[in-house]
Amino acid sequence: MILFYEELCNYCGSCVAVCPENVINLVDIHLSIDRENCTDCAKCIKGCPIGALALERKGKIYYPEYEGRGLF
Amino acid sequence: MHTKYDVVVVGAGPAGSIAARTAAERGLKTLLLEKRQEIGSPVRCAEAISHETLIRYIEPEAAWISATVHGGRIFSPNGTPVVIQQPNVGYVLERKLFDRRLAETAVNAGAEVLVKARVTGVINTDDQICGVTVRYHRRDHAIQADIVIAADGVESQVARWAGINSTHELRDVDICAQYLMSNLDPDVYSPEYCDFYIGRELAPRGYVWVFPKGPDLANVGVGIGGTISGRNGKLAIDYLNDFVRTHFPEGRVLSQVAGCVPVGDSLPEIVGNGLMIVGDAAHHSDPISGGGIANAMISGHFAAETAADAIAAGDLSAEFLRPYPERWDEEIGKNFRHICRIRDGVMKFSDKTFDRCAQVLNKLSPEKITMREIFKTVLLHQPRLLLELRHLIAPGWI
Ligand SMILES: Cc1cc2nc3c(=O)[nH]c(=O)nc-3n(C[C@H](O)[C@H](O)[C@H](O)COP(=O)(O)OP(=O)(O)OC[C@H]3O[C@@H](n4cnc5c(N)ncnc54)[C@H](O)[C@@H]3O)c2cc1C
Ligand code: SF4
Ligand code: SF4
Numbered sequence A: 001m002i003l004f005y006e007e008l009c010n011y012c013g014s015c016v017a018v019c020p021e022n023v024i025n026l027v028d029i030h031l032s033i034d035r036e037n038c039t040d041c042a043k044c045i046k047g048c049p050i051g052a053l054a055l056e057r058k059g060k061i062y063y064p065e066y067e068g069r070g071l072f
Numbered sequence B: 001m002h003t004k005y006d007v008v009v010v011g012a013g014p015a016g017s018i019a020a021r022t023a024a025e026r027g028l029k030t031l032l033l034e035k036r037q038e039i040g041s042p043v044r045c046a047e048a049i050s051h052e053t054l055i056r057y058i059e060p061e062a063a064w065i066s067a068t069v070h071g072g073r074i075f076s077p078n079g080t081p082v083v084i085q086q087p088n089v090g091y092v093l094e095r096k097l098f099d100r101r102l103a104e105t106a107v108n109a110g111a112e113v114l115v116k117a118r119v120t121g122v123i124n125t126d127d128q129i130c131g132v133t134v135r136y137h138r139r140d141h142a143i144q145a146d147i148v149i150a151a152d153g154v155e156s157q158v159a160r161w162a163g164i165n166s167t168h169e170l171r172d173v174d175i176c177a178q179y180l181m182s183n184l185d186p187d188v189y190s191p192e193y194c195d196f197y198i199g200r201e202l203a204p205r206g207y208v209w210v211f212p213k214g215p216d217l218a219n220v221g222v223g224i225g226g227t228i229s230g231r232n233g234k235l236a237i238d239y240l241n242d243f244v245r246t247h248f249p250e251g252r253v254l255s256q257v258a259g260c261v262p263v264g265d266s267l268p269e270i271v272g273n274g275l276m277i278v279g280d281a282a283h284h285s286d287p288i289s290g291g292g293i294a295n296a297m298i299s300g301h302f303a304a305e306t307a308a309d310a311i312a313a314g315d316l317s318a319e320f321l322r323p324y325p326e327r328w329d330e331e332i333g334k335n336f337r338h339i340c341r342i343r344d345g346v347m348k349f350s351d352k353t354f355d356r357c358a359q360v361l362n363k364l365s366p367e368k369i370t371m372r373e374i375f376k377t378v379l380l381h382q383p384r385l386l387l388e389l390r391h392l393i394a395p396g397w398i
Helices: A014-018 A043-047 A063-071 B014-025 B052-059 B095-108 B235-248 B293-313 B323-329 B335-349 B352-361 B371-380 B384-393
Strands: A001-004 A022-025 A030-033 A054-058 A058-060 B006-009 B029-035 B048-050 B065-075 B081-093 B112-114 B117-125 B128-136 B139-150 B173-182 B194-197 B207-214 B217-225 B252-262 B274-276
Touching: A001 A030, A014 A022, A014 A043, A014 B173, A014 B207, A014 B252, A030 B371, A043 B139, A043 B173, A054 B194, B006 B014, B006 B128, B006 B293, B006 B352, B014 B029, B014 B095, B014 B139, B014 B194, B029 B095, B029 B117, B048 B052, B048 B252, B048 B335, B052 B081, B065 B117, B081 B207, B081 B352, B081 B371, B095 B112, B117 B139, B128 B252, B139 B293, B217 B235, B217 B252, B274 B293, B293 B323, B323 B335
Parallel strands: B006 B029, B006 B139, B029 B112, B065 B194, B139 B274
Antiparallel strands: A001 A054, A022 A030, A054 A058, B048 B081, B065 B081, B117 B128, B128 B139, B173 B217, B173 B252, B194 B207, B207 B217
């Protein structure tokens, strides 16, 4: 599941631009992810310049800054 | 707000404002819709533009120019600068004010502008786009239009709603982070030049920029290749922090900007029945520099002219709107593919190769160092790329 750290977000829309399923909804300073239709492809995590998105898989959080090569 | 317009433009960035202005100048009833409450804010840009392209659309005004640029310095990975002297070559803008001014010129030309008006969908009747739905003042409105121009930027939804896949592939974007900084080391920072730093360590498949905003104020940013982002646990912001630590340890961060820029080919489909896509929404920024302000204005202008012709002729089909993509391709787009390939080739260079190029160039006298000379030197280190270059020399790109 994609996790969203709101306090880090710049609302820049970069994740929206690269999401192949178009399931990220950005309105002003509100970002939401339609998790039903998200495929956990993690492209948005790479698309985010500042690490406001992470992936949780099997109870483990993959967040580039902490996990090093874990995810990518 | 009326319920029927000739042209509805979605997004009041440079692409949308110039499209709306051009449409209004052609006598069309034009509506420009912007979801933000303040046009141009927040800024997602390093704000540099060349004088030559700017004056195609607006005369420079002190109110929205932060600094005049007199050339560029490219720092090779070992820190060797290559200085290109170009007096008054361009500007670093105050985009917030610039974007607002452009929208004002659209209003002056007769266009109607609404802010805090978020487009939520397109009206699609029998495969013809004939308007949009808008959320405005807590109510939903349906607005009919002969032509909808999608100028909704890099995260464009309008094209997707109309069935055109405008998603950006990670390999075709640069992921960017930027600080507005002061307290800059005067030995490193020059308010005269746009500085570019290249190198695998600093910015893999991208570059670091330091663009002057004032005597002690600059946009310091980094863009890295989308596929590289996150590798080794490093994101754009980490590269930026590394650069700041080594180059401006005393610098103060005044604001932070994030974003992505399209650096691939243009979107293959930029018109549909009753629909035209312009600017970043059409992936129109320059594949090497990521600069998109000028191209956004150009595509907005071209699209609106074609829209006016189509409306005058009473034919709103994608087929009839083709002069827009053709003109775009002819003037700018057709070179993108070659530029992409040159870029990909150059990006494979080792840091040593870049250092050697810088050394060779610095043996020339300063006035001999031009963009053309730099290209030549770089390409002599990779003759295969000369084949691509052939296509670019003829149209006068370099
Ligand atoms: C970090 C960074 C640095 C950059 N540096 C430079 C540079 O130095 N020089 C340069 O030339 N380019 C630069 N660029 C690129 C440049 O910012 C863009 O190419 C340019 O802004 C594109 O203009 P546009 O009009 O197409 O889109 P935008 O300027 O993004 O405008 C799109 C507008 O549409 C609005 N919108 C979106 N959706 C809706 C909706 N549903 N309803 C209503 N309105 C909507 C948005 O709010 C926005 O105002 C940079 C980009 C980034 C991210
Ligand atoms: S994981 Fe993939 S599908 Fe889900 S939001 Fe991110 S980019 Fe979109
Ligand atoms: S890319 Fe990151 S910072 Fe930008 S809107 Fe998405 S989550 Fe926020």
